[in-house]
Amino acid sequence: MNDQFRSPAADTLHAARLDRLAEIAVRVGLGLKAGQEVVITAPIEALPLVRRITEHAYKAGSSLVTTLFSDEESTLLRFQHAKDDTFDNATGWLYDGMAAAYKSGAARLAIVGDDPSLLAKQDTDKVSRANRARSKAYRPALDLIVGFDINWTIVSAATPAWAKAVFPEVSEAVAVAKLWDAIFAASRADLDDPIGAWNTHNANLHARTKLLNAKSYATLHFRGPGTDLRVGLADDHEWNGGSSRAKNGVVCNANIPTEEVFTTPHKDRVDGFVRSTKPLSYQGTLIQDIEVKFENGRIVESRARTGEAVLNKVLETDEGSRRLGEVALVPNSSPISQSGLLFLNTLFDENASSHIALGQAYSKCIRNGGSMSEQELAAKGANTSLIHIDWMIGSSEVDVDGVTAEGEAEPLMRRGEWVTQ
Amino acid sequence: MNDQFRSPAADTLHAARLDRLAEIAVRVGLGLKAGQEVVITAPIEALPLVRRITEHAYKAGSSLVTTLFSDEESTLLRFQHAKDDTFDNATGWLYDGMAAAYKSGAARLAIVGDDPSLLAKQDTDKVSRANRARSKAYRPALDLIVGFDINWTIVSAATPAWAKAVFPEVSEAVAVAKLWDAIFAASRADLDDPIGAWNTHNANLHARTKLLNAKSYATLHFRGPGTDLRVGLADDHEWNGGSSRAKNGVVCNANIPTEEVFTTPHKDRVDGFVRSTKPLSYQGTLIQDIEVKFENGRIVESRARTGEAVLNKVLETDEGSRRLGEVALVPNSSPISQSGLLFLNTLFDENASSHIALGQAYSKCIRNGGSMSEQELAAKGANTSLIHIDWMIGSSEVDVDGVTAEGEAEPLMRRGEWVTQ
Ligand SMILES: [Zn+2]
Ligand SMILES: [Zn+2]
Ligand SMILES: [Zn+2]
Ligand SMILES: [Zn+2]
Structure with a gap:
């Protein structure tokens, strides 16, 4: 079998599911309101999903969609080449800007697809100093997210490094395709009526939390x-589970998937x-x-x-x-x-x-x-x-x-x- | 001839020149000082150049390199799908963040590779409203750049859309390769000692401005x-020409190339x-x-x-x-x-x-x-x-x-x- 080969039918199916995942992210994940700005963070490999989400967000009436792309290779270059005295720095100006966006009403959509072992071989002292500086700089923006001041969601994209970590025994192309299929299935993007399926799923989770809260x-x-x-x-x-209402009044699913x-x-x-x-x-x-x-x-x-x-x-x-x-x-x-x-x-x-x-x-x-x-x-x-x-x-x-x-x-x-x- | 074919030797030469262009951008363009933060803006297709620049910046002692990637396809999706009443919006929070970075000492490196006709078919009213909103939001950051409060530079990368506009008669792959070659030549990245060549070039331009200033x-x-x-x-x-000293004391070449x-x-x-x-x-x-x-x-x-x-x-x-x-x-x-x-x-x-x-x-x-x-x-x-x-x-x-x-x-x-x- 030729690993690189994907049939036109498989490509069409993939494109349809990617579009459904984008729709889920915007309508179920964010519960986006017309007129809301959207701030997306994404690995650069998630570009095709970013574009589908951008289109769905504009169709849902978003006032402006901005994506901040990250590149893991550039992150690695920092740990390989930056001087030792620089690892306590973080982009406070960027995190402050994101916090300002959230305060003025923006919703937050994170696409994740991290290489699970990106920094595994890097100096642990540098990594922990950089993490600490980042955590501190990110805190004001993160507080608005975890405190549910705004509607937000996390979805994922199959990146090559992550896919190879999950499926080490197959080629990169096959691994990426397999991981996408797993993401689509877990996120209910492989169903014909994903929005309906999410409504049912949220209702089930809400019934369960209601029962447990009554038991106390x-x-x-x-x-x-x-x-x-x-x-x-x-x-x-x-008890919490499924969709919840943020302090800005918008009902969102903070994690796609969530069980x-x-x-x-x-x-x-x-x-x-x-x-x-x-x-x-x-x-x-x-x-x-x-x-x-x-x-x-x-x-x-x-x-x-x-x-x-x-x-x-x-x-x-x-x-x-x-x-x-x-x-x-x-x-x-x-x-x-x-x-x-x-x-x-x-x-x-x-x-x-x-x-x-x-x-x-x-x-x-x-x-x-x-x-x-x-x-x-x-x-x-x-x-x-x-x-x-x-x-x-x-x-x-x-x-x-x-x-x-x-x-x-x-x-x-x-x-x-x-x-x- | 097979358009898609590039020999290993051509790939090696391209990689060497890309690395030289990155070194020119950091050392000649920015004149980067050790400990300086760098803010890069780049089209997503310029990722290979961004990585080379990131490495050279860290090697030159940069405290932190952050790239804000843009995606022209996402920009186009806005004009195609956003509601009519949203085109007076701009990412003020992001431009304010950039201005804050410049005020705290960051250098600014722009990589350009715009599709010359990206918005040619879009509604001119929407385009001009979006441009006006962007200009207004960007003003505080732009003032620090054009007023030379900080060292900055603009370099370019051959993107497919731009390359096809310059070379419409050949395939995209050939067009991109030809445009890269033209960029390398114009930027002196095809020379063995590009830094030396830029020093000579700057000296010539300075001699010319000195002569003209004396004439008045x-x-x-x-x-x-x-x-x-x-x-x-x-x-x-x-008269100005070639490198100049920004108000932060750093000598930079704001445009690569410049004649x-x-x-x-x-x-x-x-x-x-x-x-x-x-x-x-x-x-x-x-x-x-x-x-x-x-x-x-x-x-x-x-x-x-x-x-x-x-x-x-x-x-x-x-x-x-x-x-x-x-x-x-x-x-x-x-x-x-x-x-x-x-x-x-x-x-x-x-x-x-x-x-x-x-x-x-x-x-x-x-x-x-x-x-x-x-x-x-x-x-x-x-x-x-x-x-x-x-x-x-x-x-x-x-x-x-x-x-x-x-x-x-x-x-x-x-x-x-x-x-x-
Ligand atoms: Zn947990
Ligand atoms: Zn949990
Ligand atoms: Zn001019
Ligand atoms: Zn001019």
Whole structure:
């Protein structure tokens, strides 16, 4: 078989699905309002998707669409050639400009397709200094995003480097085509009525969060091979999932795809042990078979079959990096899980399985959390950290109970699936 | 012959010249100082040149290199699909960000490769509204550039659309290769010691401006077929050419290539008639065989063999658009002129021949003009306008005299060449 060959029919199908993904991004992801400006960030390889999104955004009445392209090769050239004393710099002027755009009403669309190991071989000190400078400079703009002041979304594009990491055994062209097909399927862009399918999917996720919010469990209890973990939930925690209304009044789906319902654990009330069920791809390192033990919310023991040193470095980031900021439930029958792929990208992998996240909690997962101070949030049990790293703990062998304040256990998931539909 | 075929040797040569052009852009164009941030703007097709420039900038000690890529196809999608009431918008937040970068010490590198007729078929009202909004939003950043507060440069890259416009008779691949070769030659990137060649070239241009400044002519007198034009020069005019020192102290070459020495005419002292010697490419229209008559600095009659309507619309922009803002001398033996190509791009075409520009004057072409108010500059004779459009009036058939304050004519150019070397 000739790897380079794609039939005209395959090209037509790809173009149609790319256009559908663009429509999903604009209508479902952003929920774009007429007259709204759009700021897109994208890897340069995502140009064809950027153009489809640009057209759909203008058709939906966008006042102006601007794309800020990034080039990973240029990023790499920095680490290879810049002088050692320059790595504490970041483009504050650009991030400030983006924050100004959001404040004046712009929506935010991120296209991701990162090479999972771009900086794996670069000097870790330079990388962490550059990351820190970037995080600091980006903070004012990022606060408007994670605080949901504006409608935003993240979608993905199959770039050659990412595709080769997911499908190392085939040619680049085949890998890219396979990854696109996986993205289209996970994002429901392979369906004839993707907008209708997303409406149904959002309704299902909303029904699930409504049920869980009505229960208001004190604790989730995970049991499976290597796992017996009690995750206490924050006081006044709220479950979220699917579309949500930003503070600017626009209903958006922040992640395309999304399969999870999630909430905030109590930072001091996590106990027991847990084993990861899928590898975690973190900045070029694959961390496999994580096993940790929690006491009073804090990780007191940790090991991993591969990447243990990186894991332990992550845990030392700050006080909050040893505690949980998120717990999420995803059935094992989710389309992403069923694909059997490890995407090496959180946007996909966290939607393949129930998961927990080390680090920062989401204020919107606390009732009225959006208007609370950091102290008020902490008093409810919400964790604070510079990191937020999701890792997978669900599988077809894992059961989950919801435990009421009275200590009564109710079955939520059995063998990885919801007990009630 | 197979158009698509390029030999490995041709590829190697192209890569070497691209790298040399990048080195010229960084070392000659920007004169980059260690620790300086660099802001690049580039068409997305210029990615290979952007990467070479990025590497050279980091090697020269740049603190951070950021490229803002533009995509002409996305621009076109705006004019095709955006609602009619949106064309007065511009990305003020991005231009303000760029201005902030320049104010904090960044250098500015523009890569141009525009499709000369990208918007030729679009609604002229939408185009002019978008241009006006963009000009207004860009003004604060542009002022720092044209006022030479910072070091900056413009270089070019052969994009497919531009290449096909210059070489319509060959395939796209051949056209791009031919245009690259022309760019390399005009930019001296085809030489073994391009930096040395640029040093010599700058020294020659400086010697020429020194001579002309010492003469301080009252008037330039152009004579040739269809031309008998007296261009009075502004009081305290200064000739410029080649590299110059920006207000931040850095010596840069603002245009790569550059062959001209130029100064400011007196806006009220231009008389006679003049015929263009090369076509003018203006926003997708080719304006050929322009013939205009000046009285007291003002164009009182105008016609053109093609594009006359566009020319007359340009002349109606504002009061200053009928008067001159620049006069420049370029010998007919300049490498760009000798290539015999019409580049459909001012960066090249204005360096092929002596030229005049309708519209805005450069304050740096008036002695101490950088610190003068607009009124002070106008009192010296410097013109003001929203436009600055260069068009070619030199050729091997045109003679130029310098006329002293006492009315004595001295031969400057004969048959298009300098009389003194
Ligand atoms: Zn999650
Ligand atoms: Zn998460
Ligand atoms: Zn000029
Ligand atoms: Zn000019």
